[in-house]
Amino acid sequence: MGAITKVRARAQDAQVGLPLDRILMDDCIDAMKGLPDKCIDMIFADPPYNLQLGGELFRPDGSHVDAVTDDWDKFDTFAAYDRFTRGWLAEARRILKDDGTIWVIGSYHNIFRVGTAVQDAGFWILNDVVWVKANPMPNFKGTRFTNAHETLIWASTGEKAKYTFNYRAMKTLNDELQMRSDWALPICGGPERLKNADGHKAHPTQKPEALLYRVLLAATRPGDVVLDPFFGTGTTGAVARRLGRRFIGIEREHAYVEVAKERIAAALPLDESALTIMQSAKSAPKVAFGLLVETGYLAPGAVLTDAKRRWSAIVRADGSLQTGDQTGSIHKLGAVLQGAPSCNGWTFWHHEEAGELKPIDSLRQTYLLATQP
Amino acid sequence: MGAITKVRARAQDAQVGLPLDRILMDDCIDAMKGLPDKCIDMIFADPPYNLQLGGELFRPDGSHVDAVTDDWDKFDTFAAYDRFTRGWLAEARRILKDDGTIWVIGSYHNIFRVGTAVQDAGFWILNDVVWVKANPMPNFKGTRFTNAHETLIWASTGEKAKYTFNYRAMKTLNDELQMRSDWALPICGGPERLKNADGHKAHPTQKPEALLYRVLLAATRPGDVVLDPFFGTGTTGAVARRLGRRFIGIEREHAYVEVAKERIAAALPLDESALTIMQSAKSAPKVAFGLLVETGYLAPGAVLTDAKRRWSAIVRADGSLQTGDQTGSIHKLGAVLQGAPSCNGWTFWHHEEAGELKPIDSLRQTYLLATQP
DNA sequence: TATATCAGTGAATCTGGGT
DNA sequence: AACCCAGATTCACTGATAT
Numbered sequence A, B: 001m002g003a004i005t006k007v008r009a010r011a012q013d014a015q016v017g018l019p020l021d022r023i024l025m026d027d028c029i030d031a032m033k034g035l036p037d038k039c040i041d042m043i044f045a046d047p048p049y050n051l052q053l054g055g056e057l058f059r060p061d062g063s064h065v066d067a068v069t070d071d072w073d074k075f076d077t078f079a080a081y082d083r084f085t086r087g088w089l090a091e092a093r094r095i096l097k098d099d100g101t102i103w104v105i106g107s108y109h110n111i112f113r114v115g116t117a118v119q120d121a122g123f124w125i126l127n128d129v130v131w132v133k134a135n136p137m138p139n140f141k142g143t144r145f146t147n148a149h150e151t152l153i154w155a156s157t158g159e160k161a162k163y164t165f166n167y168r169a170m171k172t173l174n175d176e177l178q179m180r181s182d183w184a185l186p187i188c189g190g191p192e193r194l195k196n197a198d199g200h201k202a203h204p205t206q207k208p209e210a211l212l213y214r215v216l217l218a219a220t221r222p223g224d225v226v227l228d229p230f231f232g233t234g235t236t237g238a239v240a241r242r243l244g245r246r247f248i249g250i251e252r253e254h255a256y257v258e259v260a261k262e263r264i265a266a267a268l269p270l271d272e273s274a275l276t277i278m279q280s281a282k283s284a285p286k287v288a289f290g291l292l293v294e295t296g297y298l299a300p301g302a303v304l305t306d307a308k309r310r311w312s313a314i315v316r317a318d319g320s321l322q323t324g325d326q327t328g329s330i331h332k333l334g335a336v337l338q339g340a341p342s343c344n345g346w347t348f349w350h351h352e353e354a355g356e357l358k359p360i361d362s363l364r365q366t367y368l369l370a371t372q373p
Numbered sequence C: 001t002a003t004a005t006c007a008g009t010g011a012a013t014c015t016g017g018g019t
Numbered sequence D: 001a002a003c004c005c006a007g008a009t010t011c012a013c014t015g016a017t018a019t
Helices: A003-013 A028-033 A074-095 A111-120 A167-173 A209-219 A235-242 A254-266 A289-294 A330-338 A360-371 B003-013 B028-033 B078-095 B111-120 B167-173 B209-219 B235-242 B254-266 B272-279 B289-294 B330-338 B361-371
Strands: A022-024 A040-045 A096-106 A124-133 A149-156 A182-185 A225-228 A246-250 A303-305 A312-315 A321-323 A326-328 A350-353 A356-359 B022-024 B040-045 B096-106 B124-133 B149-156 B182-185 B225-228 B246-250 B303-305 B312-315 B321-323 B326-328 B350-353 B356-359
Touching: A022 A254, A028 A074, A028 A246, A040 A074, A040 A209, A074 A096, A074 A111, A096 A111, A096 A209, A111 A124, A111 A149, A111 B111, A124 B124, A167 A209, A167 B289, A182 A209, A182 B289, A209 A235, A209 B289, A225 A235, A235 A246, A235 A254, A289 A360, A321 A330, A326 A330, A350 A360, A356 A360, B022 B254, B028 B078, B028 B246, B040 B078, B040 B209, B078 B096, B078 B111, B096 B111, B096 B209, B111 B124, B111 B149, B167 B209, B182 B209, B209 B235, B225 B235, B235 B246, B235 B254, B289 B361, B321 B330, B326 B330, B356 B361
Parallel strands: A022 A246, A040 A096, A040 A225, A124 A182, A225 A246, B022 B246, B040 B096, B040 B225, B124 B182, B225 B246
Antiparallel strands: A096 A149, A124 A149, A303 A312, A303 A350, A312 A321, A321 A326, A350 A356, B096 B149, B124 B149, B303 B312, B303 B350, B312 B321, B321 B326, B350 B356
């Protein structure tokens, strides 16, 4: 069993007793109260925001407000929504692991209140991400801008908290450019959109699987436990299963639960080779520069230069470099010579190979290829 | 005198006594207190973002990032920032006409708190608009998504309030398609970026004129009075003047006021490059290979080959390809396998479709056809 | 003179493990 | 908790300098 596998296995011991890959049919706060502290790796939440739509007024819990008998106004409505939001966020924070993150999606109706509550709950916002819809519903009355995006908030458990971000995988996914905070993805339609027997859409705000795909690929690792407290028709569960993550869904409506169960059962898990993603150099086995000298990949006395031959240095037997009376590690000397705060010596220093300057990092690659099984 | 002209003339009677087309050098709340109730047609506010930056930041090449470290952006706590925000918003609401609107721009650091305060002050949000930056600063350390957008909130004085929205002008500006809530515009640089005598930027957060152009064109009429309580170097004033709107600027820093005065006095007719930017704002849709994987056009685990089936590779979850122990993007792996310096993966790699090998570029075409309006 | 290369920079909450 | 140090990390665009 390799080292990484061991770490994962140990992490999964903590999963014993959790209702993994199941849907809890319950109020989201009540259901979260049944989960232990710090047991979840990531939360994806798509909370309701049906405040004042179509002349009808609904409470955040979905119950109908009778305007005749209920004493309400805008303030009451916002205050009630805030109480609801702060309630479920407090539970979310309790069950989230220290190195976990939370995602919340919303529109201008609710996202500002949610974002404020996220910050007030002690979460630390990492990014806001806009889902730019390729094909949004037009504004029929021509009274405003076409509402063509939704906003996601991504937050860690605190300013100093660790978190998972698969930087390299995101960069690969985006054609070798850093993934940005604006994601252009189509809305959920066509065969992906779940329908009831009567042909009507099964859920009013079903999210596209591509959105969850990117969220899960960016911020979780295989085997991680993802909780969705507003599970709906189970997009989070379907994508989690496909990507080899575990899920816990919470959904109050029986009809949605049934649709979600069927849908997730049909989702095909990818096999492990397809799940492998590009890794950052950070996780590659480390090779000290001195090792290359010891093993003869580079001889003591060899001359290194930067790419433009502005500086040169001599390799010493202990793996340090020397320029004049300056000495130090490949990183330290590179930084000192450039007057920079830091320097990656592996890419800064070059050696001549077949009449060509090559970064010493290529020697490290050669070494790794020759010695790795 | 026609009816419309009369309305305008009457409206302009109300402007008598206002400090039109002037900059008030004062604290924004104090200055607003000197203005009468309901005298302003539109407010554009670019308040401090409360960035809360840590230490110094250096680019991978060792150069230093010139961050926003000005005192005006420092607040001790969220509570202090909220007090500040609610204070100026209350005055803003008082001086705004019943049929006026307010715009506020911010980033994830502050926009959620601002949006909540906007709603609590009784404003009615009409849209949130995302300014998608064509050329944002990258995330140098690879720790998060590139922060590539800012958010604008547009709100009326209440749910039933009338307001100005020049639907037709926006549609024309957007190539006869409804203007959407996502605006792709470059950041402010080049000759438009104001510099001090020392060549250093005059203001750390100068907004592009193209942004204000769209805001003013969308939500004001000629002759309207636009107030900017955080005037800075006066982008709002310059664009207002060019578009035949009146402005009132409020700015506390003497240095900014001086720069703004000079700039507005220069009052060039709308810069041609700005107009070009406005009209060519629709960027060509880019489709990364990974997007086809996310959206299900190609499943992870699928096998790709070249046209003559000499090589094959497996598609992985992050859009990378794998052949044996070689991995990389469609372009990189294609190049490596052929021993070529570069390769167009879109035409090199093929997938089988109805028993026939087709270049994956055809999938990209299919995707574009299905998702572009 | 035209082209290629280099240098600079923009609202940024920007490392992590060991001692 | 503070310090040390290995070493990983950037995109689009502008304007100046070099060829």
